[in-house]
Amino acid sequence: MDNKQQLIDICKELRLPSMRRMVLDETSFQDSEQAFEILLKVLLQEKKDRFIRAKQSRIRAANFPQKKLLDELILDYLPEQAQQKLPQLKLLDFIKEGQNVILTGSPGTGKSHIAVGLGMEACLAGYRVFFATVPSLINQLKEHRSERTLRSFELKFEKYDLVIIDxxxxxxxxxxxxxxxxxxxxxxxxxxxxxxxxxxSFLKWQDIFHDPVLTAALTDRLTHKSHVVNMVGPSFRMRETEEWMKGNAEKMVAQN
Known part of the structure; x- marks a missing residue:
């Protein structure tokens, strides 16, 4: 593909109709080939910068509490089922299929880290993501209801490619x-x-929803064709703390 055609294509992609018309009209340039080459370099850099800015914007808009990456996880510390399913989930096919992921289990086993890590991967892949803890989301919903802006929030909420409820x-x-x-x-x-x-566990969700019918209906809808990951196991954070304490103790012994 020559420089002129590449310029035409990238002007269309970047929505630069005036520049595209100028490229089509070669009389706009004295030395068209050299001008096309310079302009192409400029627009390719602009395309790259826009792509980076878009990824950063999606990550900011998701409102993650921390920017946790899946690569930061120590796989051997994760519960067995998480180790098995994480490579598949990382492909993000579940987003394409509109499927849910439910991580249930002991505190400190990496549930939130996996959820945020998948959310970060989704942002980098071009998906729009929304993150909230349950208390935060409920407070937002109540505020929107009292301000009569709930319908506007609903329209945005249902359009996100991925919603993470922690x-x-x-x-x-x-x-x-x-x-x-x-x-x-x-x-x-x-x-x-x-x-x-x-x-x-799902059996105990009724304790927080206080309504067996509503709980059963919600569980049924969320688990239909979903990826349910059992995260029962020893605390990930506790292991890190123990290793940190062990490392400090060894340093003190070495210093003495």
């Missing part, structure tokens, strides 16, 4: 919160992907 089960909530959470997660069921982390 810490289900750590804090109980009232009936209004349960109903709001149920209705918004139902908006996405079967169409868009949601990742949920919880320290509770």
């Amino acid at each position: 810490e289900l089960g750590y804090i109980s909530f009232d009936k209004e919160g349960a109903e709001l959470l149920f209705s918004h997660l139902s908006l996405r069921a079967g169409r868009k992907s949601t990742i949920i982390t919880s320290n509770l």
Whole structure:
């Protein structure tokens, strides 16, 4: 492909109609071939910069509490089922298929890290991501309801490629919160992907929703064609703390 055709294509991709018309009209340039070569270099750099800015913008918009990467995980520390399923989840095919990922198990086993790591991968791959803890999301929903902007929030919420809901089960909530959470997660069921982390098994979700019918309906919708990952195991954070303490003790012994 010659420089002129590449310029035409990249002007179209970057939405630069005036520049594209000038390229098509070669009389706009005295030495067209040299001008095309210089302009192509400039626009290729602009395309690269836009791509980087777009990734950074998606990560900022997702509102992650921390920027955790999957590569930072020590796989051997993860529960067995997480070790088995993580390579498949990292491909992000579950987002293309509109499937959910539910990580349930003991505190400190890497649930939130995996959820944020998958969210970061999704942002880098061009997907729009929304992150919130359960208490934060319920507070947002209640505020939107009181300000009569709930419908506007719903329209945005159901269009995200991936929604990550962290810490289900750590804090109980009232009936209004349960109903709001149920209705918004139902908006996405079967169409868009949601990742949920919880320290509770499905049998105990009723303890926080306080409604067996609503709990059964939500569990059924979330688990349909979803990836359920058992995260029961020893604390990831506790192992890191023990290793850190061991390392410090060895340093003190060496110094003495």
